[in-house]
Amino acid sequence: MVYNFFCKLIIFILKILSLFLAFFLLLTILGWVSPYISNIHSYSLLQRLLTFESPINQTIKHYIPTKVAGYDLSRLLTIIVILFLSEQVQSLIGKVQFSIQKQYSDVKNFLHELVRTHPGTTRTVIVGPSDSGDMIEGVAIGQGAMHNLVVGTHHGNEYGSTEVAMAFAASMAENPIADQTIYVIPVLNISGYNAREREEKDANGYYRDPNRDYPGPCGTDGPYHLKSTAALAKFIDQENIIASATLHTFYPAVVYPWGISTYDVSTPYDDIFISLGKYATELSGYTVGNSSQVIYPADGCYEDYAFWKSGVWSMLFELGYSHSPSQSEIDEMIRTNVPGLRKMLEQAPREKAAKHEFTGMCDVRRLGRLDRRDE
Ligand SMILES: [Zn+2]
DSSP states (O other): OHHHHHHHHHHHHHHHHHHHHHHHHHHHHHHHHGGGOTTGGGOHHHHHHHHHHHHHHHHHHHHSOOEETTEEOHHHHHHHHHHHHHHHHHHHHHHHHHHHHOOHHHHHHHHHHHHHHOTTTEEEEEEEEOTTSSEEEEEEEOOOSEEEEEEEOSSTTOHHHHHHHHHHHHHHHHSOOTTEEEEEESOSOHHHHHHTOSSEEOTTSOEEOGGGOSOOTTOOSOSOSSHHHHHHHHHHHHTTEEEEEEEEESSSEEEESOOSSBSOOOOTTHHHHHHHHHHHTTTTOOEEEEHHHHTOOOSSOHHHHHHHHHOOEEEEEEESSOSSOOHHHHHHHHHHHHHHHHHHHHHSOSSOOSOOSOOSOBOHHHHGGGOOOOO
16 A cells, blocks of 8 residues: 555656656747747747746756757757656656556456456366455466466566466467466465565465465475465365466566575476476577576575475566566567467476475575575
């Protein structure tokens, strides 16, 4: 709520700035054309406006050399700068507005509409209850025997991941993978998403990082302070998930286990993880690598948990270049990552990894401090 208020205040200030720039633009144009208006002296308002504009123009000329080949281009330059600034301000307003406009009810409406328009391929799935009081919803797409999973928005502020998950669901509903059923859960952290906060409120009102709340071989903040993480852990067992992608913002990278507090980051399957990462990033060109080497080590994350517990091929996507992408930046994230997600799941091994236990040494005291908790 604080975040929404803050955003609305910023939008208000930016709108005033935008009005001011529009006024300044008109003023500069008036200053430019005034010598060509013969009877300008008969308009006292225009005269008064010119007395504002003229000193500003003089100041600009004083500080910036604006004479080119005998022509004074100060007002032309001013107009170009104003137009550029207006464009930037408008784009900033768009970004901030986009970051607050959607709530979880909008995501649910999107999912229900998707199921209504694609009844042959798509059905609603309930993952389980959330501490927000809502049920966590997703969709199952396709009828295949192999079950795979895409989860967005462990972190509530990462709304770009929600948008990519929804676009992926829409694309899969149009054209499912023949032998797979893909579960898509656009939002795991509902209260965080509604407030655009990274963390999620537990039953007692404490803020918890959902992606530090799973059990792990080197520790965890949890386990399972949150109903959402417990529900997802149960869901991957119950549905026998083979491969999964979790969506976050931002790096840009696609990374794989081990991402825990250890120097022994290799699994027996680094080659497979790297090739899955390459399929995922064919269009995006994101970095592919080990989670703790590319990002930083962190304990209690879903990706390590799912692999460690049962050998799920789990990849983490750090999408894009910002936690507050604009619509056009989101369009680009969708354009490059939706085909990558599909290709990665198409190419995933048909069976879970057999050797999924962690056999290395933990070094939580040193490496635990590297967890920046911002991706
Ligand atoms: Zn994240």
